[in-house]
Amino acid sequence: MTREHPVADGLEALYPFLYSGESDVDAVLRQVEQSTVDKVREIVALRGDVLAADRDRLFACAQDMARAFRGGGRLLAFGNGGSSTDAQDLASLFLSPAGDAKPLPAFGLTNDIAVVTALSNDIGFDVVFARQIGAFGRPGDIAVGLSTSGNSANLLRAFDEAARRGVVTVGIAGYDGGKMAELDSIDHLFVVPSPSVHRIQEAQTTLYHALWELTLGALDDLAKGDQP
Numbered sequence: 001m002t003r004e005h006p007v008a009d010g011l012e013a014l015y016p017f018l019y020s021g022e023s024d025v026d027a028v029l030r031q032v033e034q035s036t037v038d039k040v041r042e043i044v045a046l047r048g049d050v051l052a053a054d055r056d057r058l059f060a061c062a063q064d065m066a067r068a069f070r071g072g073g074r075l076l077a078f079g080n081g082g083s084s085t086d087a088q089d090l091a092s093l094f095l096s097p098a099g100d101a102k103p104l105p106a107f108g109l110t111n112d113i114a115v116v117t118a119l120s121n122d123i124g125f126d127v128v129f130a131r132q133i134g135a136f137g138r139p140g141d142i143a144v145g146l147s148t149s150g151n152s153a154n155l156l157r158a159f160d161e162a163a164r165r166g167v168v169t170v171g172i173a174g175y176d177g178g179k180m181a182e183l184d185s186i187d188h189l190f191v192v193p194s195p196s197v198h199r200i201q202e203a204q205t206t207l208y209h210a211l212w213e214l215t216l217g218a219l220d221d222l223a224k225g226d227q228p
């Protein structure tokens with residue numbers, strides 16, 4: 001089968017069984033199964049590697065986040081595309097966790113589509129998070145930005161604006177961290193070192209769930225320290 005479309009080439013890498021030319025349904029199903037098993041193995045290993053590599057830095061970040069929440073700080077989460085939905089998931093995790101876990105003040109900066117479209121239309125997409133952080137951000141708040149490439153200009157500007165305002169900054173990136181790895185304005189940077197955008201996004205969800213659990217634990221420890 002010959003194709004000249006880059007999207008089709010990208011899809012072939014993801015779903016080789018669709019392009020194998022195989023007409024035997026059982027053989028295709030075996031390829032689907034193998035492809036699924038390979039991807040599951042890859043993400044399980046990657047999640048373990050990332051947590052092991054970042055363990056101490058996750059603890060340190062959670063301590064800073066707990067101190068910020070305890071001081072009245074709020075969490076502002078942002079990202080583009082799939083990372084915007086992850087940012088919203090992260091905000092929901094802190095704000096409205098399942099069970100009786102303590103809810104913490106958090107919101108996503110893509111929640112308000114009127115604000116997002118007005119800023120993008122009137123000024124430019126690069127300022128869509130920085131402007132909101134300029135309006136909301138107070139010293140002791142927390143800004144969490146997620147990106148796969150680490151290169152999105154609107155995130156880079158948001159981190160710089162947040163740092164200028166004394167906001168605790170947390171970056172979650174992929175590949176080699178991209179330009180986010182070069183910023184002085186990110187206090188805590190976590191990088192998922194994978195060449196696959198999908199595995200990066202999957203492992204990033206693990207990172208922020210770990211941060212949430214560790215932050216709740218750190219908040220408990222701070223509260224115990226208050227008791228006589």
Ligand SMILES: O=C(CO)[C@@H](O)[C@H](O)[C@H](O)[C@H](O)COP(=O)(O)O
Binds near residue numbers: 081084149
């Ligand atoms: O979810 C995906 C790819 O899996 C896409 O929507 C992706 O998030 C978008 O292309 C983003 O604009 C990419 O931005 P970034 O992650 O590099 O900051």
